[in-house]
Amino acid sequence: xxxxxxxxxxxxxxxxxxxxxxxxxxxxxxxxxxxxxxxxxxxxxxxxxxxxxxxxxxxxxxxxxxxxxxxxxxxxxxxxxxxxxxxxxxxxxxxxxxxxxxxxxxxxxxxxxxxxxxxxxxxxxxxxxxxxxxxxxxxxxxxxxxxxxxxxxxxxxxxxxxxxxxxxxxxxxxxxxxxxxxxxxxxxxxxxxxxxxxxxxxxxxxxxxxxxxxxxxxxxxxxxxxxxxxxxxxxxxxxxxxxxxxxxxxxxxxxxxxxxxxxxxxxxxxxxxxxxxxxxxxxxxxxxxxxxxxxxxxxxxxxxxxxxxxxxxxxxxxxxxxxxxxxxxxxxxxxxxxxxxxxxxxxxxxxxxxxxxxxxxxxxxxxxxxxxxxxxxxxxxxxxx
Numbered sequence: 369x370x371x372x373x374x375x376x377x378x379x380x381x382x383x384x385x386x387x388x389x390x391x392x393x394x395x396x397x398x399x400x401x402x403x404x405x406x407x408x409x410x411x412x413x414x415x416x417x418x419x420x421x422x423x424x425x426x427x428x429x430x431x432x433x434x435x436x437x438x439x440x441x442x443x444x445x446x447x448x449x450x451x452x453x454x455x456x457x458x459x460x461x462x463x464x465x466x467x468x469x470x471x472x473x474x475x476x477x478x479x480x481x482x483x484x485x486x487x488x489x490x491x492x493x494x495x496x497x498x499x500x501x502x503x504x505x506x507x508x509x510x511x512x513x514x515x516x517x518x519x520x521x522x523x524x525x526x527x528x529x530x531x532x533x534x535x536x537x538x539x540x541x542x543x544x545x546x547x548x549x550x551x552x553x554x555x556x557x558x559x560x561x562x563x564x565x566x567x568x569x570x571x572x573x574x575x576x577x578x579x580x581x582x583x584x585x586x587x588x589x590x591x592x593x594x595x596x597x598x599x600x601x602x603x604x605x606x607x608x609x610x611x612x613x614x615x616x617x618x619x620x621x622x623x624x625x626x627x628x629x630x631x632x633x634x635x636x637x638x639x640x641x642x643x644x645x646x647x648x649x650x651x652x653x654x655x656x657x658x659x660x661x662x663x664x665x666x667x668x669x670x671x672x673x674x675x676x677x678x679x680x681x682x683x684x685x686x687x688x689x690x691x692x693x694x695x696x697x698x699x700x701x702x703x704x705x706x707x708x709x710x711x712x713x714x715x716x717x718x719x720x721x722x723x724x725x726x727x728x729x730x731x732x733x734x735x736x737x738x739x740x741x742x743x744x745x746x747x748x749x750x751x752x753x
Contacts, residue, residue, distance in 0.1 A: 374716065374718050395608055400584045402611040406560075417566040418566045418570070447467075449475055469704035494522055499525050506532070519540040522544050523546075527552040576604040579600060625658070660688070660719055674738040683717070693707065
């Protein structure tokens with residue numbers, strides 16, 4: 369049977385035409401005309417003071433903590449469940465990531481866990497919109513304001529989602545986006561930092577280009593401007609090729625998100641009566657970008673065996689996402705029991721805008737059969753019968 373991939377980018381003729389324009393322009397590198405146009409498009413779409421296109425969301429997170437002045441010994445509270453890029457960004461500046469457990473229903477950072485972790489060394493919080501669902505920003509902002517902490521939104525998975533009518537990515541003073549191949553808008557790789565304060569945007573844009581700014585701009589000045597290196601910068605620029613693709617993708621984001629949402633609804637409807645699975649929850653005050661559709665398996669189900677059976681039938685699946693505090697690189701003694709449990713029991717199934725309804729039906733049939741076959745409780749009941 370035809371394979372059903374776990375992820376698939378929605379790239380086509382319009383994106384190819386945009387790339388051809390860049391080739392004809394003679395400037396495929398970063399911070400050129402297409403990059404500037406993309407940044408203006410992002411700033412307008414999200415209603416922020418500035419937007420800086422960068423090479424990926426990890427770079428955006430790194431630049432965010434630098435711009436906020438995080439340094440050695442500072443503590444930054446980060447969501448434990450999700451890709452551990454926020455914790456890595458904190459470690460890049462020799463600060464200390466402190467892992468906050470997540471809510472069992474939404475898998476997003478638990479505001480009460482954040483409040484309980486604040487110490488005299490805490491300088492800020494990085495929340496994660498877990499696999500596309502925004503966190504509880506009203507409560508998180510109140511906590512941060514009360515303690516004088518910054519709040520950063522890792523919206524890597526949430527392009528196209530909303531919280532209380534506002535776009536994910538613009539829910540904190542700094543938002544970080546990803547345009548990786550499995551995201552709602554994609555250029556293969558890429559990212560952006562959104563800042564309410566234009567001063568943050570100016571700082572980040574300079575740091576993202578070796579600390580000297582746009583070579584393209586310098587080349588268009590009459591005379592011979594010679595850049596001066598006054599601080600350590602990074603090569604985090606996004607190419608104009610990727611920027612051109614993203615201009616098209618951002619114009620399609622509503623369409624692509626609607627398609628993902630329709631497939632998520634189909635999954636939930638078809639699996640609603642399966643007692644061995646817990647399905648995703650979306651609170652009424654927000655919408656989901658559905659980067660990933662994750663089910664939580666009953667404790668009696670052998671996840672590895674289920675995954676092997678699905679993959680054996682050509683159906684892509686994955687473990688879900690990560691409990692950061694158990695990763696050896698962080699060497700922490702912290703405990704986040706909800707996150708640790710989800711890390712052991714969640715399974716992601718195919719989710720992208722190029723799915724077809726009959727493919728979703730095939731995934732559901734295979735998943736239902738696999739969890740029943742590989743559940744110890746089902747085997748016991750079957751033997752008793």
